[in-house]
Amino acid sequence: AQSVTQLDSQVPVFEEAPVELRCNYSSSVSVYLFWYVQYPNQGLQLLLKYLSGSTLVKGINGFEAEFNKSQTSFHLRKPSVHISDTAEYFCAVSPWGATNKLIFGTGTLLAVQP
Amino acid sequence: DAGVIQSPRHEVTEMGQEVTLRCKPISGHNSLFWYRQTMMRGLELLIYFNNNVPIDDSGMPEDRFSAKMPNASFSTLKIQPSEPRDSAVYFCASSPTGDEQFFGPGTRLTVL
16 A cells, blocks of 8 residues: 655745745555646646656756655755745655555645735 | 636535535536545545546545536535544545546534
């Protein structure tokens, strides 16, 4: 079975500052990893995904994440955040080859302040 | 494309009543998922369909919940009878044969 841990329930940050949202996973098999974003009163939208290949993955809106197999982590980063980045961010994992079985973390609220 | 469409967006009902949530997936997508989101339990997969066939319903909490997909363009999630603990946001998502799920805007259900 797989599990995802997002230790930070809320991350406050000032506009134009860098940010890192942490995600750690547990799995006995190889996995795919995802970050989704949920804006207020909306559904989830895919930010980026790691399936294979380069461990540094670039997504939409200037976000990127790095897969670290030895640390079982997939942290999300952005060098300079905007007010519009305020949202809930979810890390998710699925077993390799079974992307229908997404397991989500509990989410991290990114609160960007002016 | 209009994306995944869910209706209603908000539903308020009384305990014991039947509730039906509706979903229209993106045309051409083979898989459809129903999720429930609560503060306590986060985002949970309830059931998913592939080519209109239920593949995994292990997340359906109990017999009060049922889901159908009579054709490729429509699915329902029914709760009968509803209870206050069913209050949550219910999301429908669809996916082509691949690795990305596209979520609808959700239905916020309140059971009084």
